[in-house]
Amino acid sequence: MDTPPLPFSARLRAATQGAHTAAEGQQYVTALVAGELDLAGYLDLVVQHHALYQALESAAEVMRADPVAGGFVDDALTRLPALEADLTALAGPDWALRTAPNPATVAYAERIRAVAGTSPVRFVAHHYTRYLGDLSGGLHIGRAVARRYGLTGQSGAAFYTFARIDRPKAYKEAYRARLDALALSPADEAALLDEVLVAYRHNTAVFAALARHVPAGPVLPEAVA
Template sequence: GVNSKSSAIQNYCLVDLSEQIKAATKDSHVRAENTQLMLNYQKGQITQTQYKLLLCSLYEIYRALEAELDRNADHPAVQPIYFPQELARLETLELDLEHFFGPHWRKRITVPAATHKYTQRLREIGKNSPNLLVAHAYTRYLGDLSGGQVLGKITQKSLGLSGNKGVFFFSFPGVTSPNRFKQLYRSRMNSIELTEQQRREVLDEATRAFEFNIEVFDDLQKMLSITEEASSEFHEIQSKTFSSSPVLQFALGVGITLATVGIGVYAF
């Protein structure tokens, strides 16, 4: 009948996995770009504290994603989109973290609970359903290739950074033309053979990947507002009452630091 004909045409139009993902994640994509953190970022209202916290979360996310991609490099759904030379971000994030936190940066990484949830999911699918890694790789890498160039420039300008120091994350020396590379990546992705069921699962996972990113952005925003409120309250208290007592000043300072770390790790 007419119905089966129109649905066949619909399927034919969206036969490419990359197009299907784009359509399925359109709303989530818009929501991710409209989180408070990203809106501020796009306006160039990013502070060093914000950027450092964002780098910490990105580091944990890419550490999990790249470990699972490496482990599944020969899997039929991963192999076509496995481009470690061109895309891997872990080393660039390590350079950036070292720039801001110094040689012992690993001890200073703070991430909200949403980041742990995201990395747990990546490790779980890497172990049990490697097909789904495609959705996460596509969401993160193609997003970084698209928006990264702009965000990199904004970061440099907002934080007064020179050269690539602190913004290595945004540069892809292995990719000469981001647009051409994205075309290659999409065509490789479209060559992956999936059953209808597997394809649906990949589409659901792509939406989920955006949701994870939104949760991370929102949690970072909460962490930041708590940190900022705490430090401004502390300075107010400090100037009013305790300017005479260094011991109390110290106790208050430590209390606030512990509260922020605690909130960062457990509260959300």
């Protein structure tokens, strides 16, 4: 008896596992989770996230009615208001005047803007890469950040709180089921896979740029006032 083919979501996950592991293993991520960064090192990540989600969530509004991409647009995932609240808590109400994304983040955001508003499958690729990551390793990072800096969802770590998603594991399973239900041509599948790999390369570059915050020695505990 022939073995049934793997669902698309399983094939996508397997094909991108190496890129995912490379991004997660970046020195900055390891130091952040280990509590080795000062508050400025964490704040810089929030700045980069804001630029990326501004691009992605602008594309989501364009794709909301699209027959392929629209099923993935969900307001329960929206991160931009939380990021703006975090930046206000961490850097003050004038954060937009005093912070800026780094060149690697600008390149990543430009890629999202270039493809996610015009190609449904490439939009899904960026959506999948960011939000499923947020609901997986991102939740672990959020807990580590909250402990390290004494933050809550209302005072600097709101990005990691999905108030409208009670069961992240079930949500991710439903998300993958939507991926598997898409009527994609081989060319569409290849484009989606290619764009996920592009997203991971950009994400890895962003973490590499943030590695300048990794200290040579131990950092004393610090909390938001």
